[in-house]
Amino acid sequence: MLFVDRMSNPAATVESQVALTPSSTSTPTPTNAPSVEINDSQGTEVEHDNKRLKSAAWQDFVKKKINGAWKAECKWCHNKLGAESRNGTKHLLDHIKTCKSRHARKGLTQSNLKMGIDAEGRVTVGKYVFDQEVARKELALMICLHEYPLSIVDHVGFRRFCGALQPLFKVMTRNTIRKDIIDLFGVNKISISNYFHKLQSRVAITTDLWTATHQKKGYMAITAHFINDEWKLKSFLLRFIYVPAPHTADLISEIIYEVLADWNLESRLSTITLDNCSTNDKLMENLLGTMLDKLPVDTLMLNGSLLHMRCCAHILNLIVKDGMTILDKIIEKVRESVSFWTATPKRHEKFEKQAQQINVKYEKVIALDCKTRWNSTYLMLSTAVLYQDVFTKLGTREKMYTPYCPSNDDWKFARELCDRLKIFYDATEAFSGSKYCTANLFFPKACGIYLAMRKWSTSADPNIITMTKLMSAKYEKYWKDVHGILAIASVLDPRYKLHMLNAMFIQIYGEEVALRKVNAVKEDLYKLVLQYQNHVEEGVGTSDGVNA
Structure with missing residues (x-):
């Protein structure tokens, strides 16, 4: 179970206060209590004692008459000691000194010093009181945040660490922490629902x-x-x-x-x-x-x-995969070279030493791609071409590697392919962002890709031309389905407005068709603004018109 966006409004975060069920061992409030009448399990007669209990011992005991005899029940461990007047209270005070439950629970309310740093970087000292329930909540949050298994609470090392860090913390069972997480989810779901309700x-x-x-x-x-x-x-x-x-x-x-x-x-x-x-x-x-x-x-x-x-990133993935279907054999030499020198740690070490000997900085580590993921192929090629001289030198020294060493033409094509794939890779990275709006980015980047593919169609390399044809066919299949709302988003971007839209459409369609398409986008935009205005007017009772 995962909780997202811990840095948002406190009403909607995982940090919100969680009302977990109090522990049965919660700290009692010591008071100067009078005698208490109770019935024991056998239904013994209950007598009254209204005398004021002045001894300090009675702050930690409750006086009860059980089976005809007065008993003093410890508030901490619930042991029962004699409480007749002739017995006095010394034995009660002695019990308080040795009561393990009292010392353990008293420690929970004992204040310690906690050092911290404020916003201005100054060291601060504050009061800290250990709270089992707060620690339980933080443990549940930690498991959710880092996706730890619930079984972490059963690990001996984790339990020893918790004991060394805070001996008073009782590590719960797997079922208990699971219940805490579900309770935490329920509380935060209500909080986030309320947040959505207030959202404009x-x-x-x-x-x-x-x-x-x-x-x-x-x-x-x-x-x-x-x-x-x-x-x-x-x-x-x-x-x-x-x-x-x-x-x-x-x-x-x-x-x-x-x-x-x-x-x-x-x-x-x-x-x-x-x-x-x-x-x-x-x-x-x-x-x-x-x-x-x-x-x-x-x-x-x-x-x-x-x-x-x-999904814009998925569309780009389909476009590139169609174009890459014919290129696997062409880039196979580069792939085999990378595979050869990453097959064992010893070979990789030899590759790195060779780079040092010919003064090539080995800053990016070569890595084999996954054939079904074009972006990993791009990363493999873009890294491998940096070390062309290293591969070539090793091809003359290592007889086992010589059959796999790419030719100059192989390296030339790998560089050209990297140049083509980079525009798709950068666009995919931009569309995959989660910390910023991406709708306004699609249209200028998509139009840029379309115009770039037009230039590729005039390449002298027949493989590039074939790849471009396959990519263009897939691009045109999806283009008509995506540019509506995304074109509106680019118009609302003050950097672009209608100028960029008009310029791009003219290059793609020509002036006559571009004019019709720009007008269609403007019409949808005006309708959308009118819909929002009507919604606002219903709420505030205004009647201003849309300035088109």
């Missing part, structure tokens, strides 16, 4: 569905993103859920709507971002139909026409 902005939803290789089970993470009242981008993980196979559109749409309804967000959405496949197209049809059946049409932006947001 819409909420964007992203989903991530994958299959765990070791379990062969599907899981989905649903995350909410929004701008808070301080104009900072925040994110909360709403649900991490197991999705049984088959992963049909009906099943996934039902899960997403259930999560939105559980958090009361179905009427406050801006967009929902999904991966790109035919199943998700059907999924959005189901989800939108369900929402429009249960909600007023105007609760969604432009009646839901902007609800479906395709």
